Amino acid sequence: MSHRTRRHGRKAAAAALLAATALALTACQGGESGAAGSDSSASASAGGSAGSADGSAKGSSDSASQTGTGSAEGSGTDASSGGQQATGSGGAAGTDNAAARCTTANMTAGWGSAGGGRPDMNSDGQQTATVWFKNKGDSGCTVSGFPGVQIKGTDGTTWDLRRSGKKPVPVTLKPGENTHFTFQLLPSTRDDDRKVEPATVVVTPPNEKQHFELKWPYGGAILDQSGATRPGTFVNPVDVG
Numbered sequence: 001m002s003h004r005t006r007r008h009g010r011k012a013a014a015a016a017l018l019a020a021t022a023l024a025l026t027a028c029q030g031g032e033s034g035a036a037g038s039d040s041s042a043s044a045s046a047g048g049s050a051g052s053a054d055g056s057a058k059g060s061s062d063s064a065s066q067t068g069t070g071s072a073e074g075s076g077t078d079a080s081s082g083g084q085q086a087t088g089s090g091g092a093a094g095t096d097n098a099a100a101r102c103t104t105a106n107m108t109a110g111w112g113s114a115g116g117g118r119p120d121m122n123s124d125g126q127q128t129a130t131v132w133f134k135n136k137g138d139s140g141c142t143v144s145g146f147p148g149v150q151i152k153g154t155d156g157t158t159w160d161l162r163r164s165g166k167k168p169v170p171v172t173l174k175p176g177e178n179t180h181f182t183f184q185l186l187p188s189t190r191d192d193d194r195k196v197e198p199a200t201v202v203v204t205p206p207n208e209k210q211h212f213e214l215k216w217p218y219g220g221a222i223l224d225q226s227g228a229t230r231p232g233t234f235v236n237p238v239d240v241g
Helices: 003-100
Strands: 107-111 127-135 141-143 148-153 158-160 171-173 178-185 198-204 212-215
Touching (some): 107 212, 171 178
Antiparallel strands (some): 107 127, 127 178, 141 171, 148 158, 148 198, 198 212
């Protein structure tokens, strides 16, 4: 073999070796790149899961916090509304009372009511007598509670009536408006009864000391149960007129 031929063969072998080395290196780099890509994907997936978990936890926490806050604020609002409502009602009542509580001086009184009848003093059954109060002032006023009622007999005896078990309700009267109260009574129809023959009835409006003295207009007599625990003659609270 000539010198030129041998040199050509060595060049070809070197070229082949270089080509094989380059191919091996390329394959190696491609595998490492793929592995790195897989790691990166796994890392991103883990990071995404962690992020999702963090986000969910935070979202749940925020949601719970918002729900709790919303509930608390809602309760607060309701309480506030109730408070405002309560304050408004109290204020209105307070204003009426402050403007003018219904006093004896700014009212008049009399017997009967718009729909009330006369007690039948010849009956053996319980009867009802009605007394009205009228606001004669220039502004509204409120009256609430039991009036005081004292029966004065023709013989000078007195009888302070007991209260019923009814619950008083405040009544606000505009100028010129009326309200009333009733008292139940048992007439006396027998000669041997212990009785009171009314001459006048002293009426004191609720929470007042001054009174009205009204002449008894119905005649007859009331069975005297002034010492009874549960008498059939008693007074009711002021009611709507």
